Amino acid sequence: MREGERAVKPLLAPLVGDASPVTVIGLCKNAGKTTALCRLIRELEGETLAMTSVGRDGERTDVVTGTEKPEIWVPAGTLFATARGLLPLCDATVEVDRVTGVMTPLGPVAVFRALSDGYIQLAGPSAVAQLAPLAGTFRELGADRVLIDGAAGRKSLAGAEPGGCAILCVGASMDGGAAVIAAETAHTCALFAAPEPEEPGLRAALAAEQERFALFTLEGERLPLEREESGQPLWGALPREKCVLWVAGGVTSPMLRTLARRGAPTVVAAPDATHFLADRSSTAAFFRGGGSLQAARRLTIAAVCANPWSAYGKHLDREELLSALRAAVEVPVVDVREV
Template sequence: MMSELFQLIQKKKLKTTAIVGMTKNVGKTVAFNHIVKGLKANKIRAGLVSAGYDGERFDRLTLKEKPKIFAPDGALVATAEACFEAADAVLELIEKSSFATPLGPVLVGEVKKAGRVELAGPASVSGLLELVKTMHRQGADRVLVDGAINRLASASPAVSDGTILATGASLGPTMDDVVKKTVFRRTILETPAVEDDLLLSLAKEGLVSGNAVLLHREGNGYRVEAVREMIPLLAGAQLIDKCRRETAAFVFGGALVDNNLQDIMELYENPPVVIVRDATRLFVSPEIYRRYINKRGRILALQKINLIAVTLNPTDPMGRDYDPEMFLQVMSEALRPCPVLDLVLQKDNLS
């Protein structure tokens, strides 16, 4: 019998899925291994990849060894040379990639004997994309990408078809705090895509020749102005009046941070649309984000992240444990209609 999470992945026919943890001890590895087990049970060949490297063998609070990823026989694993050689699983080298890490080059291998592995890989979107392509080329039917909030490249739509967000009691001091932080992260990840075809094509075109783009209203369309950086442009006093009159949209090729939104709010009573490549480029606080939205500002993405589900861990090393069923109910109501799952509770209920 397939679990609800595995059914969601199969139903949506996801080739590459990112599992992103909001902080430590939220059950990300449990979710990762849960999916790996489902793939193995259904005779689907898995490819296991990581965005960057966690680097902590032991939990700082409990001093217990952190859970590792389980690699079943037949699966493909991409990890740094040091992790490859130290794996409990028996790995046969297939390919040496061009990606370098502090732990050596990333190697791709086939699991000959099941066991635990540590994953370490490229942290950039471009690097992950190439590695995911390599895994599919080498025969992986489904690729899972291990990520975290500080390693968000895994969730980029350029890399993965879908994202699973892991959250839990360790995220905050109270349940209310955990809920608020998770709801905000869900809101960010689900930043809507640009629906205006002309605006979308011009924004993409502009980013080819610059790190940022201004789209100015001109007749029934837009005039594209590609610039190297948005921050010096916004700081130029001589451009303020021009921006106020003409700008329909700001397009950021890199990260969007609080200062960017604050600058725009100072220039405009009714801010123009702000566009980012995807929601992994959004590094804004809840306070500034809400101020911008309350001023009727809109934030859109060239590509929308496909958030599949949120998984829960009601336990915390500091002892702030919640009743699993109550935590699930509260989070489900707060995040509706996004599916919310407690994989351990689900297993207990099925047994």
């Protein structure tokens, strides 16, 4: 804790429990992700933390929007992965612990250890596939927990590694008022709540599946799947009876609208909820047609962080936003600016 700074009320630490990595994701830019990350750093005092960012974070002014951003302060002993080009902008004394081989426009990414308290800037791997190996490196170097500052709109980051959880940040920087923000938040939380298959045979079949698309019975028996030359399923040839369509890539709005028009009770299964990319209206139409979603691996949103302040000047009433979110979702809703 910085000299003269008082302890904060535990808000996020009790909600994330022992989960690692904890990935902070946002529904829009300037939703308060870095504010939530900084809050976690303060609340998890005493743990050896490791962190990185999929974008660039910790700078005083956003290099894209020109808006003010929170700086990232870490205690001595913290591990962090960032591009070498940002080192002159960090005022903590650091040593290099590992070179990752990941390249960014700001230079190669390395893992550093803070030898003193101070401010750091983060710019780490941008690909989901690079995060799991990095989390393993952090643990090898003695980290108790890994924190990932995600990028706006990239839910896929929350699926970087099993055993973790996500913190979803929403706020006034998103277009629309409190009701719209609450509806979009509820949609995201509902997608993350997609259940795993109950049938052991289907669970095993999905866990072992390597194809981009596959078709199964509800018990996990493989069915023939007719395809177009592009490899996409021939949608009109799908069975009319209830079946499970495996999609290894993104489950998009056009895909769910196409299935909704067929009116067949298709179950769409994906590796995890980060693959569900469809918007609210397309998902609702798919559900009305009898469709449902399943995930081979369920992910957890531990908390929703509400930010009534907008970097663009259009602020919302704090109590109105918190009340709208709490009425819309079952996930705990907190204001990380609360002292």
